[in-house]
Amino acid sequence: MFNVEAFQEALVLVFSFNTLMWLAIGVFIGVGVGAMPGLTATTGVALMLPLTFTLSQAAGLGLLIGLYKGAIYGGSISAISFATPGTSEAAATVFDGHKMMQRGQGKKALLMALYASVTADFLSDVITIMVAPMLALIALQFGPSERFWLMVLAVCLLGALSGAHLAKGMLSAALGLYIGTMGPDPISSVARNTFDLWWLADGVHLVPLVVGIFAMGAMLEKAVELMRESRRAQVLKDSVKGLFSVGGEGLTFREYLSCWKEMAIGLGVGTFVGMLPGLGSTVGAFMSYGIAKQVSPEKRIGTGRLEGIAAAEAGNNATVGPTLVPLLAFGIPGSAVAALIGAALMLQGATPGPRMFELYPTVVYSLFIILLIGNIFNLGIGRIFAFVYAKLGELPAPLLVPIVMLMAVIGAYAYANNPYDVLMMLVFGLLGYFMRMFKIPEAPLVITFLLAPPAEENLRRGLLINEGDWIAALFHSPLAIGLALGVVVLTWLSSRVRIMERMQAVSREAQDG
Amino acid sequence: MRHFLTLGAAATLAVAVTVALAPQKPAVAAEYPDKVVQCIVPFGAGGGTDRWARIMSSVGFDVFDKGMRIENRGGAGGTVGWKHMLDKGVDGHSILLASPTPVIAALLEKKPPFDPRKVKIVAYYSIMKPTLVAPKDKPYSSWDGLVKHLKAGGKKVTIGGTITQTLGPASMLSQLGLIDRVILVTYADTGKAVNDFLGGHIDLVTVTTSTAINLAGKANVILNATDLDYPKKAAQALGDVPNARTLGLKPFNPPRFIAMHPDTPDDQVAAMSKKLGEMLKSKPVQNLIGKLGEEIIFRPHDNAAKAYEEVIAESKKHLPLFK
Numbered sequence: 001m002f003n004v005e006a007f008q009e010a011l012v013l014v015f016s017f018n019t020l021m022w023l024a025i026g027v028f029i030g031v032g033v034g035a036m037p038g039l040t041a042t043t044g045v046a047l048m049l050p051l052t053f054t055l056s057q058a059a060g061l062g063l064l065i066g067l068y069k070g071a072i073y074g075g076s077i078s079a080i081s082f083a084t085p086g087t088s089e090a091a092a093t094v095f096d097g098h099k100m101m102q103r104g105q106g107k108k109a110l111l112m113a114l115y116a117s118v119t120a121d122f123l124s125d126v127i128t129i130m131v132a133p134m135l136a137l138i139a140l141q142f143g144p145s146e147r148f149w150l151m152v153l154a155v156c157l158l159g160a161l162s163g164a165h166l167a168k169g170m171l172s173a174a175l176g177l178y179i180g181t182m183g184p185d186p187i188s189s190v191a192r193n194t195f196d197l198w199w200l201a202d203g204v205h206l207v208p209l210v211v212g213i214f215a216m217g218a219m220l221e222k223a224v225e226l227m228r229e230s231r232r233a234q235v236l237k238d239s240v241k242g243l244f245s246v247g248g249e250g251l252t253f254r255e256y257l258s259c260w261k262e263m264a265i266g267l268g269v270g271t272f273v274g275m276l277p278g279l280g281s282t283v284g285a286f287m288s289y290g291i292a293k294q295v296s297p298e299k300r301i302g303t304g305r306l307e308g309i310a311a312a313e314a315g316n317n318a319t320v321g322p323t324l325v326p327l328l329a330f331g332i333p334g335s336a337v338a339a340l341i342g343a344a345l346m347l348q349g350a351t352p353g354p355r356m357f358e359l360y361p362t363v364v365y366s367l368f369i370i371l372l373i374g375n376i377f378n379l380g381i382g383r384i385f386a387f388v389y390a391k392l393g394e395l396p397a398p399l400l401v402p403i404v405m406l407m408a409v410i411g412a413y414a415y416a417n418n419p420y421d422v423l424m425m426l427v428f429g430l431l432g433y434f435m436r437m438f439k440i441p442e443a444p445l446v447i448t449f450l451l452a453p454p455a456e457e458n459l460r461r462g463l464l465i466n467e468g469d470w471i472a473a474l475f476h477s478p479l480a481i482g483l484a485l486g487v488v489v490l491t492w493l494s495s496r497v498r499i500m501e502r503m504q505a506v507s508r509e510a511q512d513g
Numbered sequence: 514m515r516h517f518l519t520l521g522a523a524a525t526l527a528v529a530v531t532v533a534l535a536p537q538k539p540a541v542a543a544e545y546p547d548k549v550v551q552c553i554v555p556f557g558a559g560g561g562t563d564r565w566a567r568i569m570s571s572v573g574f575d576v577f578d579k580g581m582r583i584e585n586r587g588g589a590g591g592t593v594g595w596k597h598m599l600d601k602g603v604d605g606h607s608i609l610l611a612s613p614t615p616v617i618a619a620l621l622e623k624k625p626p627f628d629p630r631k632v633k634i635v636a637y638y639s640i641m642k643p644t645l646v647a648p649k650d651k652p653y654s655s656w657d658g659l660v661k662h663l664k665a666g667g668k669k670v671t672i673g674g675t676i677t678q679t680l681g682p683a684s685m686l687s688q689l690g691l692i693d694r695v696i697l698v699t700y701a702d703t704g705k706a707v708n709d710f711l712g713g714h715i716d717l718v719t720v721t722t723s724t725a726i727n728l729a730g731k732a733n734v735i736l737n738a739t740d741l742d743y744p745k746k747a748a749q750a751l752g753d754v755p756n757a758r759t760l761g762l763k764p765f766n767p768p769r770f771i772a773m774h775p776d777t778p779d780d781q782v783a784a785m786s787k788k789l790g791e792m793l794k795s796k797p798v799q800n801l802i803g804k805l806g807e808e809i810i811f812r813p814h815d816n817a818a819k820a821y822e823e824v825i826a827e828s829k830k831h832l833p834l835f836k
Contacts, residue, residue, distance in 0.1 A: 046558030046585075050567045053801065143714030187699055188835065189590055189676065190621050198596065198626040202588030277708045331727030332707045336559040339704070343564055347804050353727045416557070416587055464698050465671050465715060476714075 003361040010365035013058040014373070022059040023370060026066025027377040031385040033067070034074020035086045037211050037411025041071035042336040049340055057348040058366045062374075064344055065367075068337055069121060069374045070381065072281055072317050076113040077386050080106065080309075082404045084215030084411070088206040089281040091446055092289040092312035094214050099304025110386045111251035112306045113313045116263050118379045120314030121321070124271045125371040128321035135322065136329030139275045144462035145476035147276070149483035151455035154283065155447065156490045157290040166498075168440045175431075176448035179204050186457035187464065199420040206282065207415040208425035209449060213442050215408045216425060217432020219401050224433075226397060251306075259310035262292045262301075266314020274319030277326060277334035279454070281316040286447055288315025297497065321371055327352045328364070545784050549579040551607040555594025555615050557587035561721075561807075565638065565769065566610050568801045569792055576792045590618030596626050603776045608635060608785065613677045613767040613824065620828055621676075621835075632772045633779075634821045636786045637812035638793055639769040642743065643681040644725040644754070645672070645736035646710070647717050656735045656755050659717075663694040673698040673706040674719035676835055681738025681757075681765035682719055684831045688762050697835055723806030726750045740764035744808050765827050770817060786814040 013019060026048070033044035044067050052060030075090030080097035093113060100109035128135070142150065182193045183203020194200035266288040273284040292311035293301040301308040324341065326334040331353030333339035342352045345367075350360040357364055412425035435442055462473035475481050550573070554566045566583045573581030586594035591614045598609045609632075619625040645656075653659035653670055663670070663686070672679060676699050686692045700706040703720055710718035711731070725734050726747060734751045737743065740758035743751060757764030771789055773782055792798060793809050802809055812820065 042557065042559045046563060046567075049564070050571050053568075053571060053797075140708065140712035143709055143712050184589060184618075186701070188621065189618060189699070189701075190623075191589065196624070199593070201622075201626065202593055277705050326704070326708065330707070330711060330731075332704050332711075332724065334704060334708070336557070340559045343805060346806065347801055349804060351727070351806070355730075417584065418586070418588070418593070461698060461700075464696060467669070467696065 003365075006361035007365045009362045010058075010369055013056070013362065014062070014366050014369045016058070018056065019058040019062045019370075022055060023062035023066040023374060024377055024381065026063040026068075027070040027374065027381045028385070030067035030070020030072075031074035031077070031378075031382055032070075034071035034090075035077040035385070036414070037078060037084050037086050037215065037407055038207055038414035039071075039411070040087050040207070040415070041068050042340070044068075044071050045337050045340045049344060052344045053347060057350070057363060058370070060344050060348060061341075061363075061367055062370050064341055065370050066374050066377060068341075069317070069320055069378050072121075072320055073114065073117040073313070073378055073382050074385070075316075076117070076309075076313055077110065078407075079214075080109045080113060082215060082400075082407070083218045084404060084408060085210050086411075088210055089285050089316040090312075091210040091214065091282065092285040092315070093309055095289070095302050095443065096305050096308030096312075098218075100306070100309070103304060105249070105304075107387075108249055108251050108255070108306065109309055111383075112256070112259065112309045114379065114382045114386060115251065115256055116259065116266065116310040116313040117317040118375045118382070119263055120267045120270060121317040121378070122372065122375040123267050124274070124318040125321035125368075125375070127267075127271055128325060128371070129368045132325050133329050135271075135275050136325050139277070139326065139334075141477070141479055142276055143476065144458040144465065145473060145480040146483060148455055148458040148462060148474070149480055149487060150276075151451050151458065152487050153483055153490065154287050154290070155451050155455070156487055156494065157287060157294055165439075168438075169444045172435065172440050172442065173444035173448045176445035176450075177452045179209070179445075180449040180452045181456075186453060187460050199418075204424055204449075205415060205421060206450065208412045208421040209428050210446060211408050211411050212425040212428025213432035213435070213446065215404060216429025217436055217442075219404050219408070220429055220433040221436050222397065223401050223405075226401065255306060259307050261296065262288075262307045262311035263314040265292050265295065266311050266316075267318045270315045270318025271322045273315075274322030275325040275334065277332075280335060281319040281323075282450060284319045285312045285316035286450065288312060288318075290447075294494070297501075324367075324371075328356060331356075544578075545781060546577055546606050546788070547579070548606045550577050550581040550785075551601075551604075552581050552583050553594050553598050553607060553609045554583055554585050555587060555591035555597075555609060555611055556585065558585045560587075562610055562612050562769070564805065565802070565807070568798055568805075569610075569638075569789075571801070572792055572795045572798055575795060576788050591615030592618050592622075592626050595619070595629075598772070599627055599774060601774070603774045605773075605777060605781045607774070608789075609772045610638075610769075611772055612641070612769050613680075613828065614675075616825065617676055617680070617828055617832065620825075620832055630822070630825055631775045633775055633777045633782045633814075634818040635771040635773055635782055635814050636789050637768045637770050637810060637817040637820065638789070639808060640739065640741060640810045641677070641767045641769065642722050642741060643674075643678040643719050643738040643765070643767065644722060644734055644751075645682045645717055645719050645738065646725055646728050646732045647735045648710075648713075648732050651716075653716065654733045654735070656760070659735065660689060660691065663691040666694070669694050669696055670716040671696045671698050672717045672719060673700055673709055673715040675700055675703060675706070676832075677767055678703065678719040678721070679835075680828065680831055681767070682736060683834050684765050684827065685736070685738060685757060685760070685762045687831060687834060692834060699835060721806075722747050722751075722808070726806060738764065739766045741766065741810075747806070747808075763827075765831070766820070766824070768812075768817070768820065768824060770821060782814050786817075 033039045045064050075087030076093045079085040079090040079093040083094050083098040085091040097109045185192050191201040269288040270284040273279045289312045299307050323335045323338045326332045327338045327342050333342050345352050350363040412422045466472035552566050554563050556562050570581045586597045595615045601607050616629040619629045647654050652662040706718050709715045734754050737754050737756035790811050793811050
């Protein structure tokens with residue numbers, strides 16, 4: 001039941017100078033936190049939580065939600081500018097974003113990331129506000145079996161990212177799978193595959209992995225190039241300067257609209273993934289990217305296309321609002337950030353839960369309004385920030401390479417204040433360098449590293465619940481059976497497309513010959 | 514004049530000797546801790562323990578001259594942060610704000626990175642109350658119903674939750690000889706377990722008191738696995754819930770505790786315990802912790818150290834149930 005009085009009160013609270021100021025500060029800090037490799041949205045929100053003790057309810061919510069939105073978008077800035085994803089959520093943005101930057105289309109890429117983020121975030125917020133309880137009920141249908149098939153489906157969707165050589169793609173995926181098994185066993189929590197190194201007991205963290213593979217790997221490659229041919233140094237310096245420059249054309253409205261399909265995919269996938277506990281925005285970004293690539297092979301996503309950026313950025317930002325769905329519907333946080341926002345609400349005297357709409361309607365409406373207008377702040381501040389930050393890219397290569405390397409080291413350390421994360425990042429940097437050298441795609445490694453552990457966790461939990469009965473564990477419900485059929489159909493379709501592509505390539509070669 | 518100088522020198526020497534030989538007042542009483550207190554949280558920013566740390570540090574300067582700084586060192590179920598505290602050595606200024614999770618994580622390992630018994634317990638700051646929640650309208654919708662159902666050989670029931678939360682109910686069912694009729698399903702966090710419970714994928718779930726309050730309208734709260742009563746407000750929301758004491762069973766009281774390096778002198782541990790007690794008594798901390806639905810249960814170092822030994826013994830006894 002819509003409460004007009006409470007809504008009016010919420011409008012007054014949110015549109016006060018104090019709340020808008022803290023919302024702007026939140027977005028500003030958030031974009032900065034997101035752009036800095038290693039600092040995540042969760043860290044930023046946790047650090048700001050004590051500050052909310054002294055703020056009004058609306059101002060506190062403005063600060064935290066603004067920071068959250070800003071951080072999820074902010075990761076794309078360094079992903080595009082330096083191939084260094086500021087947050088793991090932005091890893092999928094590197095594929096196309098950085099290639100565009102290298103072609104001198106950095107401005108276009110950064111604007112596409114911003115507009116796709118804000119569009120999907122805004123629309124997913126609207127969906128959250130309209131149908132939060134219904135979404136929450138759908139999310140509950142996903143138990144261990146259903147989540148397992150969802151992960152398998154995601155891996156199949158993302159198979160398209162394995163590149164031209166299937167064997168190299170498989171090798172990369174196998175590496176990711178093995179690295180993903182290091183650390184605590186998902187059920188018993190006992191460490192495994194750690195080579196008896198205690199600092200590997202928690203496994204490999206996503207941030208050092210993506211920063212190492214993408215940023216350090218790329219910078220090592222550039223450093224080797226610079227050292228190898230000093231004669232070409234000046235040429236290279238100029239070209240690298242051009243690569244990282246944010247100059248060039250802006251984004252036209254037509255170009256923005258041309259990515260509607262990818263943004264819609266990102267919106268759908270992100271909204272869905274966001275409301276499921278434990279998956280998060282990184283999975284949202286990769287799934288959305290994979291689906292967009294499968295749906296429109298003619299667009300050649302992955303070769304530096306706006307559509308790739310739109311899909312990945314829409315996919316991660318669309319998770320922001322829906323993450324709060326389980327919190328608002330049941331009082332159960334579905335992610336670390338949702339838990340922190342829940343804590344902030346409790347500290348302000350409003351306990352999240354199903355009775356929240358009835359007991360604290362003003363707080364709920366304030367939250368909804370802040371979710372929506374936070375996007376406008378994100379748009380304005382994100383735009384300014386993107387260009388200021390990316391100006392660093394105009395530095396000459398001999399300076400830029402060590403700066404990005406330093407950022408990678410700081411980022412890896414800042415993630416958990418752990419020096420071993422820096423060591424891991426350097427190891428993955430070397431791995432990334434060799435993968436580039438031998439033209440082995442990085443995406444399958446990151447994807448299997450990301451998706452295999454939750455797939456294993458859910459499969460084993462399903463088996464535990466069903467006392468080792470595989471059939472019951474795998475086909476627990478009509479939804480699980482439907483998802484399993486989806487996997488079969490998708491695999492069949494993908495293999496057909498691949499065979500047809502190969503046949504076309506062979507016939508082209510024959511004609512050329 | 515010379516005589517005067519000699520007398521002066523002798524007097525100075527006498528004063529110096531007297532000062533040097535005078536019984537030293539313990540350093541801790543006057544100025545301890547004289548540096549910033551480094552509070553190591555063995556979990557990432559944003560979790561339950563981290564929230565306690567941040568609320569406590571908000572009054573850090575009221576209690577400690579130089580305040581309290583939080584250092585998050587998460588990973589491997591809290592063992593990374595614990596090891597970090599040990600590696601720092603005895604500095605008298607580093608404390609570990611912990612929960613039973615790192616203790617359990619270390620006890621589960623074949624080659625644990627440290628011995629959880631080798632630590633100085635400074636204080637308990639709270640005790641968790643693992644609470645068992647069941648769906649409505651099932652044979653096991655009450656504790657008596659659950660026991661009856663299991664005794665009658667009805668279908669096995671699944672209980673989900675984190676190991677820390679589930680250990681208590683598992684130990685109680687084990688005491689009744691019914692653990693074979695139960696499947697323990699472990700989760701890394703309570704949120705996922707509650708999602709599976711609400712979706713009907715598991716039969717029962719163990720949660721914290723604040724989560725139980727949220728679930729009270731949708732499900733039945735059937736057991737408090739400790740021997741402690743809920744605070745007044747929670748008791749009103751949860752109704753009459755049996756606990757280990759009322760059922761005549763041995764409880765499992767998982768503590769939230771503060772620890773220091775095992776070689777820290779006892780007087781420093783006692784002084785730190787006193788200071789932390791003051792911190793937890795402060796009105797803003799009590800107010801904020803209460804709003805989070807948590808409860809401050811302070812136990813000073815001597816009392817807490819004894820209780821901690823029991824927790825280790827109980828954990829060791831019941832952890833094989835999860836293997």
